[in-house]
Amino acid sequence: QKEVEQNSGPLSVPEGAIASLNCTYSDRVSQSFFWYRQYSGKSPELIMSIYSNGDKEDGRFTAQLNKASQYVSLLIRDSQPSDSATYLCAVIAGTASKLTFGTGTRLQVTL
Amino acid sequence: GAVVSQHPSWVICKSGTSVKIECRSLDFQATTMFWYRQFPKQSLMLMATSNEGSKATYEQGVEKDKFLINHASLTLSTLTVTSAHPEDSSFYICSPNPGTGGNEQFFGPGTRLTVL
Numbered sequence: 001q002k003e004v005e006q007n008s009g010p011l012s013v014p015e016g017a018i019a020s021l022n023c024t025y026s027d028r029v030s031q032s033f034f035w036y037r038q039y040s041g042k043s044p045e046l047i048m049s050i051y052s053n054g055d056k057e058d059g060r061f062t063a064q065l066n067k068a069s070q071y072v073s074l075l076i077r078d079s080q081p082s083d084s085a086t087y088l089c090a091v092i093a094g095t096a097s098k099l100t101f102g103t104g105t106r107l108q109v110t111l
Numbered sequence: 112g113a114v115v116s117q118h119p120s121w122v123i124c125k126s127g128t129s130v131k132i133e134c135r136s137l138d139f140q141a142t143t144m145f146w147y148r149q150f151p152k153q154s155l156m157l158m159a160t161s162n163e164g165s166k167a168t169y170e171q172g173v174e175k176d177k178f179l180i181n182h183a184s185l186t187l188s189t190l191t192v193t194s195a196h197p198e199d200s201s202f203y204i205c206s207p208n209p210g211t212g213g214n215e216q217f218f219g220p221g222t223r224l225t226v227l
Contacts, residue, residue, distance in 0.1 A: 043221040045218075046215060097208060099157065101155045
């Protein structure tokens, strides 16, 4: 079983719609959760971090964490073509600050 | 976010040669450095973790004699791919960590290595 799982996509949404990206993780002691955006040929860029259950909003982005169900999601409101990228879910489970990444979900925002 | 640079941004080399990649944290001191690689259409995989002045700790399956990591200062770490082969072609990305307790990690721009 993979430690961090994401649907590889592509997830296609029309411009202006809400994109919903999901991630599940297997290690129950996971403490820190991150969403990164990666454009083709570029390195990942941190979008959101979340550490406690519930929602965390930052502009058009909302991260949701449910530790009981071991899932974390990212909502992107008013999706723009510039949001088209691969979104990586990452988790830290121990004290060594080692990130474990999912395989990423490719998002396509269509005009 | 933190300012991180990597050099070179891309390199093409012949099989059997060695390639050195530099990673610099420009606006903070990195007590810990993480090195990742990413093969096409795959996610990032942690290769090794190094603390300034100490030997690096390598992840399972990563050859320490092939991927030499030096973290001699708090602002500079290098990764040397020795005797590179085509299967080492990948995107190498560093992530310096200031070690101040925050868990958010930022990445360098990456180095695209192509071994012919």
